[in-house]
Amino acid sequence: MDRPVPPPEDPAEPVRMTAWVRGLVQGVGFRWYTRAAALEIGELRGFALNLADGRVQVVAEGPRERCERLLGWLREGDTPGRVDGVTEIWDTPRGEYRDFAVR
Template sequence: MHDHDSSRPVRVTAWVRGRVQQVGFRWWTRARALEIGGLTGYTSNLGDGRVQVVAEGLRAECEQLLVALRGPDTPGQVSGVTEIWSATGEGYPDFVIR
């Protein structure tokens, strides 16, 4: 996908490692997604201590959310973020905490 259409929505799935549970991380992530605007998806705690973030929207908006997840203002302590990009799925009505 060399010349990807920047006006077509994409999905990014990110896994955030570190001390990111029980610190308000999911609420913070949802607030950032709503601030950026145009993003739908969800954020949820995983059993292994990571937080999963799934966001659909324009690539630039998804990139903004990734920058925030890797930024200095997150609650807790992020030791790493791994992401994969894919086509959008069935879609989400809004951005929620699961």
């Protein structure tokens, strides 16, 4: 029995991506570089935040394609420090951010 194939996701669809970045990502400028990457990609709002357990949380809202580009940068970009892994979840945007901030 064949399952129906879901339609491809619209790259312009607004989404919310929350990512948790593990590794040596605190005390090395990681949040500031993440903000710079988000601003360079454009049309992203959200924040980068140090967590007590040593990870950095990144929340980005904007077009799916741009959130995917930021996620790719988090995983494989020229980031400061060392990224050991990234876990993400996708959701609908909440529209609560005016820009991309470092917290």
